[in-house]
Amino acid sequence: VKTISLQLDGRTVQARSDQTLWEVAREQGIEIPHLCHTPGLEPAGNCRACVVEVEGERTLAASCCRRASEGLHVQTASPRARRAQKMVLELLEGDLCGPAPAADYIPDNEVRRWARALGVGPSRFESRAQPSADLSHPAIAVNLDACIQCTRCLRACREEQGNDVIGLAGRGAHARIVFDMEDALGGSTCVACGECIQACPTGALAPARGAGALVAEREVASLCPYCGVGCQVTYHVQDDRIVRAEGRDGPANAGRLCVKGRFGFDYPRHPQRLTVPLIRRADAPKDPTLSADPETVRSWFREASWEEALAAAGGALRRIRDTHGPKALAGFGSAKGSNEEAYLFQKLVRLGFGSNNVDHCTRLCHASSVAALLEGIGSGAVSNPVRDVEQAELVIIIGANPTVNHPVAATWIKNAVRAGTRLVVMDPRGSELTRHAWRHLAFRPDTDVALLNAMLHVIVEEGLVDEAFIAARTEGFEALRENVRGYTPEAMAGVCGIPAETIREVARAYATSRGSMILWGMGVSQHVHGTDNARCLIALALATGQIGRPGTGLHPLRGQNNVQGASDAGLIPMMYPDYHRVGEEEARARIAQAWGVEASRLDREPGLTVVEVMKAAADGRLRGLYVMGENPAMSDPDANHARAAMARLEMLVVQDLFLTETASLADVVLPASAFHEKLGTFTNTDRLVQLARPVLPLPGQARQDLWIVTAMARELGLDWSGYGAEPTDCTQAVPHVFEEMRRVMPSIGGISWRRMADAGAVTYPCAHEEDPGEVVVFTDHFPTPSGRARFVPADIVPAAERPDAEYPLVLITGRQLEHWHTGSMTRRSGVLDALEPDPVALLHPLELERLGLVPGDLLTLETRRGHVSLWARADATTPEGTVFVAFCWAEAAINRLTNAALDPVAKIPEFKYCAARVRPGGVAPEAGSLGGGRILQVELA
């Protein structure tokens, strides 16, 4: 790249040789009409609206794809160039859906905008014969009468999202956008990321049911409420309803979104939204079978005032505390809440309840990863952001399905592969990413340690270790060397099912690449050997020095939008904010001082974890539980047991948006605020703290979560009026709490509220106000007492429950693209529930055949703990001998079947493995008054 000079509209300008004429003009403040070109996509140069005149050339040049070069004389608006630009617009406008903007599918049709700007129109040409609409998809309307064949949708689908669904078929005037083999969109492999909608300049692809055409009254810059990727979103609001969501140019998403982020924003206005506090009727016993639908469940409760509900909830918790001691109470915070809410919630439990019995869903997802990371490298967070895959030469994805669970992160991985990065997928199940993988190691479920230790064996025995890194930065390598000696690939091949030569090949490639990165998910963590699995991954990175540089490192993909932040804020039973162990006197004294209390007020003992809380409740040791925005009745393993345990509680307070399966067991239900109704900070998987702004007002008597926590604190004898939380407005209180967190947590010490509000996104660790934040950490030391990382050897531990003659299959649970966790949000979102309305079990086609089933048949899945009936779906990515079910289906709650066996270190349950059997038939699951795709039907009626 060199600097060159050229003549642009009579002026001499400087440019870079890698810039296009269009880019140079834009830098100079000259706007050239353009339609097929949009920054972020590869220039296509097909619309020809951007043609310019280059002196001495026979034809005009498309400025979007013509590189600047020395000495060019370019005219962007000469009569000849203008004539062509205008004629292109006139030709296209003549073929648009109608003669006037009123016919358009979006308010800002770019053809009309440019035509207006250049004084073109009305078109003198007769319109083409128009194609008919394709309205087969619940989310996206296809009206190709507005299509200008610019292929922005195609490039968005292929280049950006890597989904490869959209194509251009036909020739000449018959050139047309198609999906797959010219299928209807609703019947295609489209994953409804909606990137095509965002790219389309004319609304030929637009949000369905006319949503694209609505003119927003306001646009609010905020975030997506779903996964840990942390996409920034612009919400378009009309009449206090969100009508559209658009990707915003955030560090993690660069304008991209997935189906949930783009279409799953309507749940806060679902008819079942709680808008009044509820108290259980005296004549409504708690039914742990949860067989009733939400409307029946509603009849078990009566409406109450906030005063009455708070007094009932807080009074009962206070009495239990004072009668049975602090350990008879526990609280579950939420990784869906903000950092400020998480922080105040754990403070409430620690000061108000008087114990460390506070936990949240991190226990069920990455507790083992965090345990291993804290033990090995002194920090539970990621070392490098997802987008570092673009700088890696090799990427390992193990036990994760990012196209489903972190879809926008997956797009960066696919982009990296296209640019030359080698992708290794290690997973018993296949995924969309395996299509992009250099190697897919489909090892046998439960044999992670065998495979990873064999890789370590190769690296150690073949001398592929980074001796200098090991010497300077680590300790305990000898123990690892000893431990992996016996794990030859040849010996392990029979255990894990991967040929020895493949293990060797991948181990060598990982060790010797310029930069290797490991990303993992629940497939690693949710085992009784979850901590061991993570220890092996850490050892791989340490042994080869593949950490501490861009394009390397360890990235446990965080699930919830704020699971990183909630953990950082201390929503865990053994840690204060910033991961100081509750047993450490110094940490205890420091926190006590920050909170202005005597250290003796703070319990020395670690509290109970999620599953332990349920066990204590079942035993009667635990009598009161405060659940903020979590749904353990659906998400806990062996959920029948968890439900029965919660039904025994003297006081279950649930703070949520809906009468969830957990709330249906509650004594008091407090109507909470949705993500879109509040201000707060959220920390994504990359350690990026981002600001969410209120988009919608609170409905009815729903209250700000932060205020509810302070109100509960008041009932428990704490005066938190100083935070200034108001029932429906916490915009003053949130900054207060954030500033307190900043004082308590050095990791975010450099992020003032003002900076947060201005920048909207800051990465931590961030020590002081001038610190830009460390995107890549561990560059020169590890945050351990010695500054060194530690190798922790691991050996093979089998799953707690292996298949046998009686239960011959392995049940693997997880998630699916369209639904979030327990479904409380997404099954109340019209588009998402319409896309995936019914519970399905995924089985290999050959497994189905053996069972005498065809796709769509009803089947009953059983384990030693329970059974559910649901529909069979053929899925060749699910290996034979296994069955996969997502845990979002209330009518077929798969966690009633899972095993509550725990990893001994992290106390994470084994969601990924238990013995099961399938029999054809059963009682068809009924979706009750939600699910089954019916919200959209109601909406349409």
Added chain:
Amino acid sequence: VREPGVKLAPAGITLRELVDEYCGGMLPGHALYAYLPGGASGGILPARLADVPLDFDTLQPHGCFIGSAAVIVLSRSDAHLDRASDAARNLMRFFEDESCGQCTPCRVGTAKAGALMQAPQWDAALLGELSQVMRDASICGLGQAAPNAPDCVLRYFPEELV
């Protein structure tokens, strides 16, 4: 012509020489009316320009080019009247069909030009504007040369369009 076919002839030969010396002259009763010097893209010339040498760069001043040198002759006889405008309509249908559809001037331009040319009288101004932009802004030679035929009709055969 009497003897159509593939002929090896020197560059710079004229149409008249080509017909007379290589093709045995016109069919009996037929008079030369017009000719396409270079395939579908090369334009259409009237009989009065049958003495222009056929070669690279000799046809440009007349709005044509030698292209593939696939020469087509239009004729008139007592029973039969070829029309350059009909030939041009046919050619534009051909280009519309052959257009790959990538760029607007060619994809939409050939279709719109074809539609305009269906009229008994052509909108010469609009067709002319469109033609210039197809020449200037199409990505490849197909769209750039597609308007040669209608332009030649407007230039050499206006009497067909009244």
